[in-house]
Amino acid sequence: MAELTLTSGNFEEEVIKSDIPVLVDFWAPWCNPCKMMGPVVAKLAGELEGRVKVGKVNVDEEGDLAARYGVQSIPMFAYFKNGEIVAKKIGGTTIGDLKSMLV
Numbered sequence: 001m002a003e004l005t006l007t008s009g010n011f012e013e014e015v016i017k018s019d020i021p022v023l024v025d026f027w028a029p030w031c032n033p034c035k036m037m038g039p040v041v042a043k044l045a046g047e048l049e050g051r052v053k054v055g056k057v058n059v060d061e062e063g064d065l066a067a068r069y070g071v072q073s074i075p076m077f078a079y080f081k082n083g084e085i086v087a088k089k090i091g092g093t094t095i096g097d098l099k100s101m102l103v
Helices: 011-016 032-047 063-068 095-101
Strands: 022-027 053-058 076-081 084-090
Touching: 011 022, 011 053, 022 032, 032 053, 032 095, 076 095, 084 095
Parallel strands: 022 053
Antiparallel strands: 022 076, 076 084
């Protein structure tokens, strides 16, 4: 499964009300570390299909979501379970580090 594009319009349904955990990548197209993380996030989405949703929030287009979740640096990865953030990671990282936050 490809990453979901998350917006203010679908965030509640896809993340908050999701029956499986969700990893959200807060990013922007001008952010070089975000660009470097793109293939890592895509690979992770494929590996975790059916067990964890992976979604992306473009902070330039969805500033309200970025503000709601206190995004000050990107990329920022937030892991949601039962509608709540249970783990966060800021900055470029490895697929292993992302997997390790998915507890």
